[in-house]
Amino acid sequence: KAGVTQTPRYLIKTRGQQVTLSCSPISGHRSVSWYQQTPGQGLQFLFEYFSETQRNKGNFPGRFSGRQFSNSRSEMNVSTLELGDSALYLCASSLQGSSYNSPLHFGNGTRLTVT
């Protein structure tokens, strides 16, 4: 069974641009969550989608948005990029909607660098 696939693996963008990251969950998984990982802040929750609906949201500005399609694939968009958005963005999927009874499976991440 294929794991969680994130594309692209690396991205370099300029301040002010926007970017879209993609995540394909494990087949059959309906929940997709996004996390931002930086050396200073560690891992921070961005949002979670379950059956195409956003179910949880972290404390990020509105420049960060996401969506989930009917096949459970998810995209994350960041508009008006800032230098501080440089990070590893991790996507995770799970079979059900809550990790306490259905573990999260993480992708290898997309490394975004903003110059």
Place this chain on the structure above:
Amino acid sequence: GDSVTQMEGPVTLSEEAFLTINCTYTATGYPSLFWYVQYPGEGLQLLLKATKADDKGSNKGFEATYRKETTSFHLEKGSVQVSDSAVYFCALVHSTGGGNKLTFGTGTQLKVEL
């Protein structure tokens, strides 16, 4: 709000040494607790979990016990190997209504040397 505190790294050990990585948490109610591991260049993998007080999670020789009285979930391994070198994250989630909104600690890097 919820928070997880881990001991700072890096932790450097010789092969076959005993490992303890401390983790304490602050949360309302009864969260579920996890340890995740991240190998270089990869995403996180679930190492073990515990969903209620006094539960012991275990996997690949690693263990952690959910101690509600001390709000702790320390990770231990009796004999580490070079292949255990990675970053370890302690995390929690609320079992009801939490979905997959995990709160992570800052991570502890483990280096195991021959």
